[in-house]
Amino acid sequence: MGSVTRASLDQKLALAKRCSHEGVMAGAKAAVVATIAAAVPTLASVRMLPWARTNLNPTAQALIISTAAGMAYFIVADKTVLASARKNSFGATNLADMKA
16 A cells, blocks of 8 residues: 555545536536426416416425426536546546556
8 A cells, every 4th residue: 555645635635626516517507407497387387277377386386496406406416426536536547557
């Protein structure tokens, strides 16, 4: 086992911050798209369908739209962070193989 230096820990921390930032940005973009994609049919159905007009109050409409946005955010952010971590871990093993 090699010794862990301060520089290598700082490099790993910077890489982790970059990966999480990429995940947050991708999740936020997906949440915006999901909000629009959920809001349009929800609000249109409340105006056009009698059942939706009587049964979906503004709280229910907001819950439908925010649930879609929240799910999109967490799913995309999680997938982005995992893909980034996988890419970086393969890069680390390839570098170790090249040094050996």
